[in-house]
Amino acid sequence: MIVNHRHARPGARRRSAYPYALYAPAAVVYLVIFLVPTVMAFYFALTRWTLFDSTFVGLQNFSDFLAEQNLRIGFQNTIFYAVVTSGMKVVLGLLLGVLLTSRLRLRGFLRSVVFFPVLVSTVAVGITFSALLRPDTGLVNRVLTLAGVDGPDWLGDANTALLSVALVDVWKGVGLATVIYIAGIMSIPTEYYQAVMVDGGGAWHRFRHVTLPLSWPATYSVIILSFIGGLRSFDLIWTMTRGGPGFTSDTIASIIYKQYQAGFFGLSTAGNVLLFLVVTAIVVPLNYVLGKRQVAV
Template identity: 90%
Template sequence: MTKQHAGPRTGPGVVPGKRHARARADGRPRSAYPYALYLPAAVVYLVIFLVPTVMAFYFALTRWTLFDSTFVGLQNFRDFLAEQNLRIGFQNTLVYAVVTSGLKVVLGLLLGVLLTSKLRLRGFLRSVVFFPVLVSTVAVGITFSVLLKPDTGLVNQALGLVGIDGRDWLGDATTALLSVALVDVWKGVGIATVIYIAGILSIPQDYYQAVAVDGGNAWHRFRHVTLPLSWPATYSVIILSFIGGLRTFDLIWTMTRGGPGFTSDTIASIIYKQYQAGFYGLSTAGNVLLFLVVTAIVVPLNYFLGKRQAAL
C-alpha cells in the first residue's frame, strides 16, 4: 500500500510556498497591527502618566512654589514620615481598603447572582444598583452627611421608629470611619455587580445542566459552578476595590474631614492637609510615598491572586 503525501495547504489566507503571514522569520508571532498604530496611545501614556510621575519624584526632593524650587534631598520624606498622625492614617487606610473591598466582593457576587437569575424586574434592578456609581462622590458625601446627623438625620429618625437610639455616626471616633466605608460600598458596589454579571453570564450553561442531572440544587450550582468559575471577576473586583480603598480621599474629606480629631484620617487626607498648609514639597513627598505603598501592597496581591486564578 503506497503512502500518500498530503499536498500543500490551500484556502483563504494561505499563500503556497510562503510562511504564514503572521509568522516572523525567528518564529515569533507578528503583531496584529503596524507599530505606528500604537504611537498615539504611547504618546498619551507618556504625557499623562510617565512625565508627571517623574516630575513628582523630582519635586518631592524640593521645597517648591509655583515660581521657584529649592533642592532639599530626602528631607521632605523624613518630615512626612515623622508626621504624628501618619500611623493612624496608615492604619485607617488599610482598614478602609479591606472593609470596602471585602464588602464589595460579597455584595457584588450576591447581587450578580440575583440579577442574572430569572427575575422579572432584573433589568430595572440592574439600573437601580448601578445608579449610585453615576452620582458625584462629593454629592454622595454631602447627602449622607445630612442623613447621618445625630438629631435631624433620617437614619436616626428611622431607627427611633423601631425603638433604637441613634448615635452621632460621623462625630463618634468609633463609628466615623466605618460609616464612611459603608457609604463607599453603597456607591461602588454597582461596578462590582456589573463585573460579576459579565463573569456569570460567560459561564457555559453545560455546567449548570450537569449539576441538574446529578440532582443538585441552587446551592450546589452556586458552590460548585458559579463561585469557582466567577473567580476572574472576583480577581478584578478585589484589585480595583483595594486600590480605590488605599487611595480614598474625596468621600472621607467630604463627610468627616478626617475627624473627629484625626481618628478617620487616611494617608490621602493627611497629604491634602499638608498641601492646604502650603507645604507643597512635603505633600508631593507624601504622594510619592502613597504611590510606593500602593505598589508594594498591590503588586504582591496581584501576583498571589493571579497565581490562584491560573491554578483553577
C-alpha cells in the same frame, strides 16, 4: 522561481512595524499624562517648591512626612478602609450578581437601580449622606428612633466615623462590582449548570461548585480595583468627616491634602510619592498571588 530575500526584507520590516504604529497615539497620551507627571513628582518630592521656584532638599521631605504624628493612625485607617470596602464589595457584588442573573421579571430595572449610585458624583453622595447621618435631624436616626433605638453620632463619634464612610463607599461602588460579576457569571457555559442538575444538585450546589469557582476572574478584578480605590480614597472621606473627629478618620490621602492646604507643597508631594510606593508594594504582590489563583482555577 527564485525569490530575492534582499529585496523582500525592507517590505517585511515595514509590514512588521505597521501594527506598532497603531500604539503610538496611546503611547503619547500615556507618556504625557502618566510618565512625565510621575517623574516630575519624584523630582519635586526632593525639593521645597512654590509656583515660581524650588530648592533641592534631598530626602528631607520624606523624613519630615514619615515623622508626621498622625501618619500611623492614617496608615491603619487606610488599610482598614481598603480591606472593609473591597471585602464587602466582593461579597455583596457576588450575591447581587447571582440575583440579577436569575429569572427575575424586573432584573433589567434592578440592574439599573443597583448601578445608579456609580453614576452619581462622589462629592454629592458625601454631602447627601452627611445630612442623612446627622445625630439629631438625620433620617437614619429618626427611623431608628421610631424603632426604639438610640442612634449614635455616626460621623462625630471616633468609633463609627470611618466605618460609616466605608459603608457609604460600599453603597456607591457595589454597582460596578455587580456589573463585573454579572458579566463573569453570564460567560459561564450553561452546560456546567446542566451537569450539576443531572447529578441531582440544587441551587446551592450550582453556586458552590460552578458559579463561585468559575466567576473567579470577576472576583480577581473586583478585589484589585476595589483595594486600589480603597488605598487611594480621599474625596468621600474629606466630604463627610474631613478626617475627624480629631484625626480619627484620617487616611494617608487626607493627611497629604492637609499638607497641601498648609502650603507645604514639597512635603505633600513626598507624601504622594510614598502613597504611590505603598500602593505598589501592596498591590503588586496581591496581584501576583491572585493571578496564580486565577490560573489554577
